[in-house]
Amino acid sequence: MDKIKKILFDKGASLVGFADLRDLPEKVRFNLNYGISIGIRLNPKIIEGIQEGPNKQYQEEYLRVNQLLDQIAFTTKEFLKNKSYQAIALAATVKVISNYNLSTLLPHKTVATKAGLGWIGKCALLITKEFGSAIRLTTVLTNMVLNEDKPVEYSFCGKCQSCQKVCPANAIVGKNWKKGIKRDQIYDAFSCQKAIKEMVEKIRIKELICGRCIIACPWTKKYIAKSKKISY
Numbered sequence: 001m002d003k004i005k006k007i008l009f010d011k012g013a014s015l016v017g018f019a020d021l022r023d024l025p026e027k028v029r030f031n032l033n034y035g036i037s038i039g040i041r042l043n044p045k046i047i048e049g050i051q052e053g054p055n056k057q058y059q060e061e062y063l064r065v066n067q068l069l070d071q072i073a074f075t076t077k078e079f080l081k082n083k084s085y086q087a088i089a090l091a092a093t094v095k096v097i098s099n100y101n102l103s104t105l106l107p108h109k110t111v112a113t114k115a116g117l118g119w120i121g122k123c124a125l126l127i128t129k130e131f132g133s134a135i136r137l138t139t140v141l142t143n144m145v146l147n148e149d150k151p152v153e154y155s156f157c158g159k160c161q162s163c164q165k166v167c168p169a170n171a172i173v174g175k176n177w178k179k180g181i182k183r184d185q186i187y188d189a190f191s192c193q194k195a196i197k198e199m200v201e202k203i204r205i206k207e208l209i210c211g212r213c214i215i216a217c218p219w220t221k222k223y224i225a226k227s228k229k230i231s232y
Contacts, residue, residue, distance in 0.1 A: 001147050007079060008038055011072045014135065015039035015128060017115025018146035028105040030088050032141040034148070037108070037115035038072055039126075040065045042134040044227040047220065050211040053168070059205045062136070066092040069138040076140045085144040092138045102189040108137035113179070116149035119156055120177035123163040123213035124187035127156070132220025133213065153179035163213035169195030172213070 001018065008016045019035040029035070046061045073089035080087035094104045109126040113119060117137075118128035125133040155176040164172040171192040175185060183189065196210045214220055 004036065004076070004079070008036075008072060008076065011075060012040060012068055013038050013072055014041040015117050015130065017112065017117045017149045019111050019114035019116075019151070020146075020148040021111065021114065021141070024106070024110075030141055032086060032088065032143050034142050034144060034146045035111040035115065036076060036140040036142065036146070037112040037117055038069060038076070038138050038140070039112065039117055039128065039131075039135045040069055040072075041131045041223075042136065042214075044134065044224040047134045047211070047215055048224050050215050053199055053203075054205060054207075054209045054211050055203065056205055058211055059207050059209060062207055062209055065136045069136055073138045073140050080140070080142050080144055083144070085142050087140055087142045087144075090139045090141070092136060102193060103183065106139070108139050111139045112137055113153070114148070114151045116152055119152045119154065120186075121155070121163060121213075121217065122157055122161070122172050122174055122176065122186055123167070123217070124172075124177075124183055124189075125213065127217060127219050129156075129219065131223045132217045134215075134220045134223055151179075160218060162216040162218060166212045166216040167192075168199065168210070168212060171195070 005016045017037045021029045021035050022033050043061050046057050050058050069092035077087040077089040112126050118126045121127040127133050128135055157176055161174055164174045169191040171188040173186050196208045
């Protein structure tokens with residue numbers, strides 16, 4: 001396990017965790033019992049620049065990190081296959097999602113909570129203590145038996161409503177997440193998508209990104225403040 005983590009951190013991962021997925025339906029995990037959750041932090045200087053919404057610099061960072069995640073996931077998959085294990089690398093951004101609920105069969109953040117990386121915020125993004133929600137994720141599924149990390153099963157957001165206040169779509173209900181809760185109980189994905197499409201069309205960027213809730217999060221602000229004390 002330590003060797004896998006070392007490979008991932010050497011390749012650029014910011015967070016790595018191992019998850020036991022056996023309580024999920026077999027079809028969503030491709031009949032593989034374990035997941036490796038990989039996170040890469042977003043550049044704090046760029047995140048600080050999206051107070052008023054997305055911009056081209058944020059889009060470039062989003063694409064850069066996604067590309068790196070895909071490369072790392074592929075490397076991990078090949079490492080496991082060379083050890084005679086089954087492995088599937090999921091794309092950082094899944095282009096094909098359900099029109100019914102705008103979700104994938106196995107969200108990366110679900111695996112991340114099971115791997116102990118963080119919790120689901122009121123904004124429906126993964127929140128980590130290290131980087132707030134300024135992080136992108138990917139997942140590698142495998143049949144290799146992993147010593148799973150302690151899962152996170154409830155929110156650390158408390159009474160904070162910062163993301164709800166800045167959401168241009170009013171998509172955030174303001175309710176704390178806990179294991180088993182349905183996404184639409186805390187967040188309206190359709191309202192969010194509609195507002196984002198209008199936003200990005202005005203500034204002529206292609207990716208459906210916003211970021212207002214990311215920069216509003218106190219945990220993200222802590223990450224930015226800490227980064228300033230060190231360096232960008």
